[in-house]
Amino acid sequence: MSEKLSGAEILCRGLVDAGVEVIFGYPGGAIMPFYHALPEHPRLRHILVRHEQAAAHAADGYARASGRVGVCVATSGPGATNLVTGLAAAHMDSSPVVAITGQVSRPMMGRDAFQETDIIGITMPITKHSYLVQDAAELADVVAEAMTVAAEGRPGPVLVDVPKDVQNQKVEWHGTPAPRTGTRGRALGSIEDGVRAAARLIKGAERPLLMVGHGAILAGAYAEVRALAEKTGIPVITTLLGISAFPDGHPLHLGMPGMHGEVHVNRAIQNADVIIGIGLRFDDRVTGNTASFARQARIVHIDLDRAEIGKNVPAAVGIVGDARDVTRRLLAAVEPRRCDRWLEHIRSFARPGPASYRGELSPEAILASICDASGGACTIVSDVGQHQMWVAKLFPYRHPNTHITSGGLGAMGFAVPAAMGVHLARPGDTVWAISGDGGFQMNMAEIATMVQERLPVKLAVFNNGYLGMVRQWQQFFHEKRYSCTPIWSPDYVKLAEAYGIPGYRVKDAAELADTVGRANAQPGPALVEFVIEQEANVFPMIPPGGSLSEPIESAPVVGAAGD
Amino acid sequence: MHTVAVLLDDGLATLNRAVGVLRRRNVPVEGLALHPSGTAGVSRMTFVLKADAVTAERVAQQFQKMIGVRSVMVLGGEDSTTEARR
Ligand SMILES: Cc1ncc(C[n+]2csc(CCOP(=O)(O)OP(=O)(O)O)c2C)c(N)n1
Numbered sequence: 322m323s324e325k326l327s328g329a330e331i332l333c334r335g336l337v338d339a340g341v342e343v344i345f346g347y348p349g350g351a352i353m354p355f356y357h358a359l360p361e362h363p364r365l366r367h368i369l370v371r372h373e374q375a376a377a378h379a380a381d382g383y384a385r386a387s388g389r390v391g392v393c394v395a396t397s398g399p400g401a402t403n404l405v406t407g408l409a410a411a412h413m414d415s416s417p418v419v420a421i422t423g424q425v426s427r428p429m430m431g432r433d434a435f436q437e438t439d440i441i442g443i444t445m446p447i448t449k450h451s452y453l454v455q456d457a458a459e460l461a462d463v464v465a466e467a468m469t470v471a472a473e474g475r476p477g478p479v480l481v482d483v484p485k486d487v488q489n490q491k492v493e494w495h496g497t498p499a500p501r502t503g504t505r506g507r508a509l510g511s512i513e514d515g516v517r518a519a520a521r522l523i524k525g526a527e528r529p530l531l532m533v534g535h536g537a538i539l540a541g542a543y544a545e546v547r548a549l550a551e552k553t554g555i556p557v558i559t560t561l562l563g564i565s566a567f568p569d570g571h572p573l574h575l576g577m578p579g580m581h582g583e584v585h586v587n588r589a590i591q592n593a594d595v596i597i598g599i600g601l602r603f604d605d606r607v608t609g610n611t612a613s614f615a616r617q618a619r620i621v622h623i624d625l626d627r628a629e630i631g632k633n634v635p636a637a638v639g640i641v642g643d644a645r646d647v648t649r650r651l652l653a654a655v656e657p658r659r660c661d662r663w664l665e666h667i668r669s670f671a672r673p674g675p676a677s678y679r680g681e682l683s684p685e686a687i688l689a690s691i692c693d694a695s696g697g698a699c700t701i702v703s704d705v706g707q708h709q710m711w712v713a714k715l716f717p718y719r720h721p722n723t724h725i726t727s728g729g730l731g732a733m734g735f736a737v738p739a740a741m742g743v744h745l746a747r748p749g750d751t752v753w754a755i756s757g758d759g760g761f762q763m764n765m766a767e768i769a770t771m772v773q774e775r776l777p778v779k780l781a782v783f784n785n786g787y788l789g790m791v792r793q794w795q796q797f798f799h800e801k802r803y804s805c806t807p808i809w810s811p812d813y814v815k816l817a818e819a820y821g822i823p824g825y826r827v828k829d830a831a832e833l834a835d836t837v838g839r840a841n842a843q844p845g846p847a848l849v850e851f852v853i854e855q856e857a858n859v860f861p862m863i864p865p866g867g868s869l870s871e872p873i874e875s876a877p878v879v880g881a882a883g884d
Numbered sequence: 885m886h887t888v889a890v891l892l893d894d895g896l897a898t899l900n901r902a903v904g905v906l907r908r909r910n911v912p913v914e915g916l917a918l919h920p921s922g923t924a925g926v927s928r929m930t931f932v933l934k935a936d937a938v939t940a941e942r943v944a945q946q947f948q949k950m951i952g953v954r955s956v957m958v959l960g961g962e963d964s965t966t967e968a969r970r
């Protein structure tokens with residue numbers, strides 16, 4: 322059976338057949354044929370954002386929360402370029418996103434036509450792959466392949482650029498091709514050898530550690546990681562993107578490592594003799610100065626991406642494979658043991674948290690109120706800055722994949738739009754987007770999207786009147802010269818009112834439980850501004866490029882700090 | 885000096901992406917050649933890199949990840965060119 326269809330129609334059918342249910346997008350000239358075809362496909366729910374960056378972040382948030390591909394759509398030129406930050410964030414954090422962009426018609430390409438940009442060229446380093454569709458006859462295959470490429474192996478963003486005349490071109494359509502699978506499978510013969518070597522190292526280790534990253538969440542390796550930790554007694558460290566891969570509050574859970582990691586976590590790393598890294602890339606925010614990182618440790622590095630192994634830190638054993646599969650095999654290969662002395666030793670490193678916060682309305686108290694209000698069962702999407710570190714370190718994550726943040730790119734403005742995607746992936750769950758006053762103002766226009774599309778996201782703004790994290794660096798490393806970091810905010814309660822949603826302001830800890838409870842109980846979106854101490858700092862801190870062994874635990878005396 | 889030979893699908897985008905792998909990692913290129921591979925639709929790209937074995941291997945792994953790349957080979961490190969220079 323075959324019929325003649327337009328490229329736009331084929332595109333829509335391809336998305337439906339790939340199981341897509343939600344698309345985040347914004348129309349414009351070069352993508353109009355697609356938007357013309359879209360209403361014929363009620364299965365594709367379209368969310369009209371207020372800026373294409375939000376479409377990409379929302380697709381990313383949807384992908385992270387659902388484990389499925391997130392889809393965003395934009396027109397050529399400015400629409401496509403507005404996607405760039407979102408694609409870069411998805412690329413850095415290995416999130417499966419497919420971006421469909423309109424392009425000027427083929428005869429106009431290369432002539433600097435109106436709204437022509439080389440979006441494939443622009444996004445080449447921040448996409449896993451991209452396609453310029455030159456003929457509508459290729460479209461069905463390209464859509465199916467793009468969805469597969471985004472999701473398979475190490476996930477990442479894929480861009481499909483479709484010239485307007487290709488969207489209008491009518492071609493014979495023979496149905497959607499069967500999904501491509503496993504095209505880039507790798508010989509994994511060495512997994513068993515690696516697992517045996519790792520098990521031997523674990524057996525002989527006196528001070529072993531598990532370091533768990535985003536790969537464990539992408540692979541859904543929660544049960545395996547937990548079982549491995551419990552069988553061996555090895556303490557567990559979760560990276561910023563690994564948070565919630567292992568339950569907070571578990572006796573073996575140590576916390577987050579790196580630049581803002583707790584002192585005992587970083588000291589554990591510096592004293593470890595074996596580190597089993599599962600699905601992380603040992604980035605510089607985790608390692609500090611690599612020359613002084615974990616010098617006594619032999620590292621077992623498990624990652625799906627062969628190119629990660631040995632990239633940042635030398636691996637004694639590299640195992641290329643899916644985190645869940647490899648961890649399961651490792652679990653079978655290790656002998657039961659305990660690490661009680663080592664755990665006790667690590668506990669002796671722990672220090673009472675430095676008094677980084679004065680006053681009652683502390684980040685702890687705010688996060689505890691959100692946890693209480695939601696019965697501990699919400700997903701937290703954080704933005705970038707000081708509040709991001711507090712949210713990472715102080716919220717008790719008990720359920721898998723309930724902490725979502727832009728780790729690798731560190732894109733301010735991520736939380737609000739990404740939370741829309743998270744809500745659509747988990748419509749039954751409560752979603753809190755927690756931003757600073759800086760990052761919130763980057764994408765707060767998306768409140769309108771939430772209202773129009775009925776997305777009941779809860780918005781928290783940590784208002785310290787500063788681009789706080791930069792201000793902290795200025796205080797520590799730039800002679801306390803607060804250059805361009807004080808930031809004015811609108812009246813957020815009135816802002817909420819203007820958008821027609823409930824808005825609250827909390828200035829005193831005594832109001833927390835009541836106000837946060839009320840916001841949490843709203844059937845629609847709601848906003849809560851927390852007026853927090855202006856010059857609080859995130860402690861401890863490893864200075865950029867510094868060693869994990871030398872944390873800063875209190876604010877330096879002004880003028881004494883170097884660069 | 886190391887030579888990395890890549891078999892890859894024809895197409896300007898693939899070429900661009902392959903060169904981008906080197907540009908992004910700031911690996912200096914001493915020589916660059918593109919030839920038909922003998923198989924229709926597949927080209928052979930040869931890069932002579934001013935790079936040590938570890939870097940060449942890392943670059944090869946990045947190539948390996950590229951969609952459209954069929955195979956990658958790292959050819960001898962201490963080749964005659966290097967010898968002659970010494
Ligand atoms: C898009 C973007 N621009 C700039 C930065 C650099 N930056 C990192 S944290 C930060 C301050 C964030 O301020 P705010 O949102 O108020 O959060 P706070 O640190 O005060 O909690 C800035 C400017 C960034 N990460 N992303």
Ligand SMILES: [Mg+2]
Binds near residue numbers: 706757758783787789
């Ligand atoms: Mg702030």
